[in-house]
Amino acid sequence: MHVDDHDNDVISCDRDGSQDYGVSKWAQADSSKLAKLVEQEFEAKNYDIYWEDVAIFKYPDQFNLTVHKVKPNDIVEIAGLDGRLFVNRKQKVLFSN
Numbered sequence: 001m002h003v004d005d006h007d008n009d010v011i012s013c014d015r016d017g018s019q020d021y022g023v024s025k026w027a028q029a030d031s032s033k034l035a036k037l038v039e040q041e042f043e044a045k046n047y048d049i050y051w052e053d054v055a056i057f058k059y060p061d062q063f064n065l066t067v068h069k070v071k072p073n074d075i076v077e078i079a080g081l082d083g084r085l086f087v088n089r090k091q092k093v094l095f096s097n
Helices: 028-043 051-058
Strands: 010-012 075-080 083-088 093-096
Touching: 028 051
Parallel strands: none
Antiparallel strands: 075 083, 083 093
């Protein structure tokens, strides 16, 4: 991921073999826009795509993505049968679904 050093905005992203990790937060308007674009991709039979590919690679001009850097041990994903729970080690539960 290539980020502007001044404001942490995502400039571009490529698949260089590194693994990005983190928690994403979306404004209601952006999440609705992303949902519609993901639906369009599926309607076009593009099933081999992740939601982040839609925002980062397919329609980067429609989103203002910003990075807040974290260390590998700052967050933990706990996956269960009924969803995921993301925990910030320094605080408490960030969110669950």
